[in-house]
Amino acid sequence: MKIRILGIVALLTVAAATINALFVVPADLNQGDAQRIMYVHVPSAWLAYLSFGTTALAGIGWIWKRDRRFDHAALAAAEIGVMFTAFALWGGMMWGQPVWGTAWQWGDPRITTTALLLALYLGYLLLRRLTADPERRATRAAIVGLVAAVDIPIVHFSVEWWRGLHQTATFLAPDKVLNPAAPLPFVLTLLAMLGSFTIAWAYLMIRRYQLADAEWRGEEAARDASLAAARRRAVRPTISDAPSAPAGEVAR
């Protein structure tokens, strides 16, 4: 019940903040309405980083304590993080089309880093899906999530350098709006979006966590059931077959 209330609160605050960002706050003088994309773009990017940080920490928690709750949190955060990363990338490209004149800008370190981020964690999710045993899956995922998290700063740094050592391309980066010179209504709108998105993130995390927990228990139940069935089948034949060794063994 409490979680449902959190969900309703998340929905209402996101709706209110979105209406404000779309219709109430004035459009940017230079960029026009395209600048409004920033209000969902920046919170999405923030939640992506929050999610992947959570995945890495939860992975460390699993390795340390071997408590499956950590693995549920890691999975939940990774999935939600991939969703928000894709969202941030999409928003960035939508914004880039009118403002840069191109949806993809190799000179911008953020868009290239975000694309790699998406690839890193899609790989993480695929790896999880391909590993059947829950404990193995949790361990593999934990260390892969850790390596991915270590890699993110190196990726960002290298891409930044890649551009910086050659040309100095200065675009109006989305998060420059956070600087003190930005008009107050813009800053407040962005803060409202950040806050409401974070509430929504918390709700999604809790729900996905519960789902992961249910999946784990379902897997365990299925494994126990198949094990019990195999035991029942195995009891009778072994008694009658015991005296004669398999042909392959005799030949050796």
Next chain:
Amino acid sequence: MTVGAQARIALAVARKDAMAELRGRSAISSTLFFAALVLLLFGFALGPDAAHLAQAAPGLLWLAIVFAGLLAVARLHQLETDDGALEQLALYPVARRAIYLGKALAGFGAMLVLGALLVPLMGLLYAVDLLAAWPGLVAAVLLGTLGFAAVGTFYAGVTVRLRAREVMLPLLVLPVIAPLLLAAVKATSAALSGDPFGELGAWLQLLAAFDIVMLIVGAGTYGFLLEE
């Protein structure tokens, strides 16, 4: 366990891998052949304009190293699991990081053979003058292949038991080594062009930092893979 003992174990593991690889000669020569073929096909894809090819040469070289390197590091783990030797290796009462470092060292060796073949071949096929650039080039190849071996060995350990490992290894490795690829290509092209902007040192430092971070992370976490 002392550092010296761990180093001896790592060397023993690396020697074992190298021996297994050299005795089954067909695998290493087919990997080398594949890498050479990639370089040749890039020429067809981007040629025949020689100036264009020479400019793209560092990027093509590193892509060929990466593609062939994926095969090389996958093999080093594949050999282990084919006859259950990885479990044996995991049972030895030695530090797991020494095993990881040994396997990474073997991978590094294989990558160096690859580099020693591909760099001259690049010079030949793409008409790039290597002699003037050799110190920077050697440094870039050493640091780049070391980092690739560190990451590749780690992920080969992650994926070796998966049924879909042939797909999963590149899927996991390629995004992680993106900074390595970028820095190695930049360092190589800086070395080849005589380093007009003085950026070679910076890229080599980035490569070295990547290598150190990934070796530490790999050595720290590889043990958990063997426990499975």
